[in-house]
Amino acid sequence: MDEHLLDEAALARLVDRAAAFGLARLGVVRLDHPGFAEPRAALDRYLAEGRQGEMDFLARTAEIRRDPRQMLPDAASLLIAAVPYGGPGGRIARYARATDYHTEIHHRLRRLEHALHAEVPGCTSLICVDTKPILERSAAALAGLGFIGKHGCVIAPGLGSYILLGGLLTSARWCGPDALPDLRRAGWDACGSCTRCLDACPTGAFDGPGTLDPRRCISYLTIEHRGPIPDELADAMGERIAGCDVCQEVCPYNAGGDRERRVPAAAWLGPPLRGTRDDDPLPLVDIGSSTYRAWVKGTPVRRIPRRSMRRNALIAIGNASGPLSAAAQARVQSACNDSDPQVASAARRALTRKGRPEP
Ligand code: B12
Ligand code: SF4
Numbered sequence: 001m002d003e004h005l006l007d008e009a010a011l012a013r014l015v016d017r018a019a020a021f022g023l024a025r026l027g028v029v030r031l032d033h034p035g036f037a038e039p040r041a042a043l044d045r046y047l048a049e050g051r052q053g054e055m056d057f058l059a060r061t062a063e064i065r066r067d068p069r070q071m072l073p074d075a076a077s078l079l080i081a082a083v084p085y086g087g088p089g090g091r092i093a094r095y096a097r098a099t100d101y102h103t104e105i106h107h108r109l110r111r112l113e114h115a116l117h118a119e120v121p122g123c124t125s126l127i128c129v130d131t132k133p134i135l136e137r138s139a140a141a142l143a144g145l146g147f148i149g150k151h152g153c154v155i156a157p158g159l160g161s162y163i164l165l166g167g168l169l170t171s172a173r174w175c176g177p178d179a180l181p182d183l184r185r186a187g188w189d190a191c192g193s194c195t196r197c198l199d200a201c202p203t204g205a206f207d208g209p210g211t212l213d214p215r216r217c218i219s220y221l222t223i224e225h226r227g228p229i230p231d232e233l234a235d236a237m238g239e240r241i242a243g244c245d246v247c248q249e250v251c252p253y254n255a256g257g258d259r260e261r262r263v264p265a266a267a268w269l270g271p272p273l274r275g276t277r278d279d280d281p282l283p284l285v286d287i288g289s290s291t292y293r294a295w296v297k298g299t300p301v302r303r304i305p306r307r308s309m310r311r312n313a314l315i316a317i318g319n320a321s322g323p324l325s326a327a328a329q330a331r332v333q334s335a336c337n338d339s340d341p342q343v344a345s346a347a348r349r350a351l352t353r354k355g356r357p358e359p
């Protein structure tokens with residue numbers, strides 16, 4: 001068979017050019033790497049326990065995650081890249097304040113794809129950023145980009161865990177040495193005895209190192225969960241309306257302000273078109289559909305339906321310290337009668353938390 005090979009010299013040239021494409025780190029892993037056995041088993045356990053909650057797409061695409069050749073039949077390797085982001089924290093998680101990484105990393109990987117085709121003429125390839133199901137974190141660790149911390153995120157040396165991942169699936173077979181023999185070696189050893197992320201999680205979403213119950217994670221609750229959020233979890237959400245960074249904020253690998261100097265400016269994920277969005281929850285309580293569409297456009301927040309964002313805003317208002325202003329009172333009060341149960345129950349909760357009886 002006419003096999004396409006990606007050798008060490010070709011990979012070194014791609015890695016050299018990666019920064020110019022906006023990819024701060026680049027590595028490669030073969031799909032038949034034995035290290036995938038453990039994450040595949042972890043995915044099976046995860047689904048068997050129903051941890052995906054309402055994220056049906058995880059169950060639907062599990063077979064493809066296990067074997068990406070279902071997307072690209074002659075796929076042999078995965079090139080995997082990391083793109084850093086940063087900025088101050090707030091009610092919206094850092095990654096979600098930036099431009100939509102799906103689109104942006106896709107563009108950057110497109111440039112890598114052209115370079116790959118010049119190195120390995122005739123190979124096939126497919127860009128994968130979230131929507132094309134692959135085990136991105138495990139692949140990144142096996143490709144040597146970093147290690148998986150107890151918070152479950154990939155930590156890249158020198159960059160920390162505020163990175164997003166994207167892959168280029170290809171028929172080009174990596175014929176160099178494996179960056180890492182198996183995932184276990186890249187496991188929790190680098191965390192040592194630290195458990196800051198596990199201890200700091202506001203909703204107690206970790207069952208143990210690297211074992212997250214997404215159904216308790218604020219990121220899941222604000223982005224993926226449809227319907228009312230149980231009071232116990234809503235109480236712990238603070239003022240977060242889209243995602244959560246707590247387990248990464250406390251991580252010593254993200255401390256120190258010199259990341260910016262280590263990465264070429266072109267590799268950073270920039271702000272969205274029309275700038276970083278204001279995260280004041282009050283205008284979101286009764287935001288209209290066209291205003292909402294404009295507010296989320298070009299940002300990863302577009303994954304959150306308007307009604308869920310209205311619920312999140314009401315929970316944040318209920319959790320904020322201090323009394324409600326008269327303007328807030330009127331808006332929250334009228335949301336109590338909303339036809340959407342998740343909005344109405346969050347509004348009633350906000351009022352009762354402020355010591356006011358429900359209307
Ligand atoms: C679904 C999803 C979520 C869900 C569920 C997350 C989960 N842990 O299952 C929710 C909405 C909760 C979520 C939250 C977040 N997510 Co998310 N998410 C995904 C998505 C789309 C699929 C993940 C998945 O398959 N989960 C199923 C579990 C079983 O797989 P896994 O998380 O990859 O876990 C692997 C490891 O645990 C490993 N493993 C198993 N056993 C062992 C043992 C050892 C020793 C080792 C080392 C590893 C290991 O195997 C597992 C399977 O591969 C990926 C994109 C993708 N295609 O992978 C992004 C992704 C994982 N998310 C990402 C981000 C940024 C986040 C948030 C930080 C966003 C935020 N600020 O709110 C939080 C972080 C929460 C956390 N601490 O994990 C990034 C992670 C980047 C990084 N540095 O690791 C990804 C890769 C998106 C991207 N393209 O960059 N996310
Ligand atoms: S993102 Fe927030 S809620 Fe989710 S595991 Fe990390 S600290 Fe906990």
Ligand code: SF4
Binds near residue numbers: 150152196197
């Ligand atoms: S906070 Fe500590 S335990 Fe958690 S990932 Fe960072 S180093 Fe590891």
